[in-house]
Amino acid sequence: MNITDELNKYKSIIDSELEKIMPNEDSLQKKIFEAMRYSIFAGGKRLRPILTLKTSELISGSYEGALKIALSIEMIHTYSLVHDDLPPMDNDDFRRGKPTNHRVFGEDIAILAGDGLLNLAYETMLKSIPLNREYYKRYISAIREVSKAAGVFGMIGGQTVDIQSKDDVLEEKKLEFIHNKKTSALIEASIVSGAILAGASNEQINNLRCYGQAIGLCFQIRDDILDRIGDKKMLGKNIGSDETNHKLTYLSIYGMENSVREIQRLNKKAIESLSVFDDKESLFLKELANYLANRKS
């Protein structure tokens, strides 16, 4: 398996399905559709929705039933970026090499575009529930998983702690909270929701949850490293911004050597979590863990 080919193949699926589902009518509120589409089609890697599809496929052999939830997770991820980039938050001018939403549409529309993406995610997930099939319960359970990860006990909680400059909390404890909530929570939910939708057993769900937590943290630490030593062109954003903004990162607390060692440990843990699955069927998730641990962008 060539992991980048496989990622590209599934990225195309997500892109074309999003194209179908994102509102685009010529109506009075078309400006909000433009702004939402601008950010959702700004060149994201589609990591989260791909994880949902691939996990679903691992369990049931098919990703069809998980498609709408996967697209919704990408909307939630995108809304969080649009709001995080706003001037009162991280005040970022560029993302993925393009001007951020508020730089193109203004702060007011960017706030509404974020709100619109979050709400559309829920509208889309709610519409996807097959009301007359016994497995409607899986959908509700999966959507609950996503909603918890997105909320004040997940991403929003993580971002809250991240933007708070000073308090008397230990840096290590604070960093762990931010990493777990801000990044890992939705990555974990992407995987777990895909598993639930496909009818995974509790044991399978638990193992996949471990996998998700491990790659989520791994992803974040690699992000911190790339912000220091990455290639600006490949990343599509300036490097060194964490240091300039005095951001709390794994690197700033534990240093480079420990960060690299932690990535290796998490990567090993992720791959071990997959041992209950068929070797061949879980190959993609294994390769993906390795890929994320070593990624350059």
Added chain:
Amino acid sequence: MNITDELNKYKSIIDSELEKIMPNEDSLQKKIFEAMRYSIFAGGKRLRPILTLKTSELISGSYEGALKIALSIEMIHTYSLVHDDLPPMDNDDFRRGKPTNHRVFGEDIAILAGDGLLNLAYETMLKSIPLNREYYKRYISAIREVSKAAGVFGMIGGQTVDIQSKDDVLEEKKLEFIHNKKTSALIEASIVSGAILAGASNEQINNLRCYGQAIGLCFQIRDDILDRIGDKKMLGKNIGSDETNHKLTYLSIYGMENSVREIQRLNKKAIESLSVFDDKESLFLKELANYLANRKS
């Protein structure tokens, strides 16, 4: 029936149930809980959740099953106010006589508090679905109704058009869109979701939808009138702000006489929509229509 006593009684129910459900733990992200609680307990009239409870009661004799959805609707209403008040949007310093969220907590936390309230509304609604009862379908249908009203084809769409200063659209058409989407949509959904949850027939739902649309518009036109001739103290905000901000209102297009006449027409229509229901059982909704048409705050 004394309408204000009845409103106060149900307001107390909503207030105390919200008190139970709004996160309040001493955790790392407690700042976001504080900010969310600040706005949700800032003295709102609780009109929307009361409508949900009362409509549910009209249909089934009980409001218990609609409680969580009612609270969630109030969270959605509150989030929209927090975001609308932000400097890049309406830039309001006061609401209900108290400093707006961003004036107390800063713009960054206010954005997150709004996001948090919207997401918590969905978490709460999703948790309320009784998975093993046949009537779980009613819940999903009611939540879909709310989610549509809250989204880009409802409130967010309305706010988008409201903040756009200039375009080539007829003022009358634009105003109708803003009124229908920005205010009426969630009021209508509050009523319709309460009816659906209680097992209303399609005919009952249609009549209540008409009622909701009529009182929603009536509420908005009355709001516009109060902004011109209301009492600053009773309203808890400055009057004349619509004119200062060159806001498109029913009053600015059609004048006072026509506005008053339109309120009377809508009020009559609202009450007529209730003719399919028992006179005594629908008394509250009738009295409420009259109350909203003549309210001073």
